[in-house]
Amino acid sequence: DGGITQSPKYLFRKEGQNVTLSCEQNLNHDAMYWYRQDPGQGLRLIYYSQIVNDFQKGDIAEGYSVSREKKESFPLTVTSAQKNPTAFYLCASSIGGRPLTQYFGPGTRLTVL
C-alpha cells in the first residue's frame, strides 16, 4: 500500500519542550512538504524539500527545523522557540519537477499544555 504516514496522530507538549513529528512516504516521491493549519484557516507552508539533503524555508519557518537524510523521510521538529505551536500539521509529498498534485498524510494534531 503506497502512501504517506504521519505519527503520532495526537501529540501533547509542555511549554519549553522540543517535539519531533514523523513523516514517511513510500511513493518514491522526490519532494516533501510540511504545512501548518490553524482552526478554520488554510494551510501555511513551513518547510519543503525537493531532494535529499536539501530543504528550503516556507512562509512560517521560524521556530521549526527539518532534516532530509533519506528520500522517504522528512521529520519536523517544533522547537521551544515556536511561540504558538498548537495546530494541525500536515505532511505532503509529490514527484519531482512540476508535480500534478501533492499527496497528503493524515496529519498530526499538536497541543501545547
Place this chain on the structure above:
Amino acid sequence: ELKVEQNPLFLSMQEGKNYTIYCNYSTTSDRLYWYRQDPGKSLESLFVLLSNGAVKQEGRLMASLDTKARLSTLHITAAVHDLSATYFCAVDMDGQNFVFGPGTRLSVLP
C-alpha cells in the same frame, strides 16, 4: 508575492441547489488545484487544471480555469449532504511549492 483568495469563505446551501465557489489568484500561473478536507481529516485531491480553459468534472462537482482572469470556479450541481466539507484551491507558484487559499466551508442542509 502570490496571494490566493476564495469566495465565499462560508456557504450554507440546501440539498438540490446549485452554487459556485470562486478562487482568484494574484500572479500568472497556468496550473490550479482543488482539494477537499473533511473535519479533522487530511486533504484529498479533487482536480488539477493544467491550462487556460480547462474544465474537469467528477460527479456533482465541476472545476474550470481561466488563466487570463486568474480565476477558477468550482461549481456544485444539485448539492447533497455528502458534499459538506471545506474546499481549498491552490496555485502552483514556481513549480516548487503550492500556495493555498483560505478555504470555503460548505454545509449542505437537508
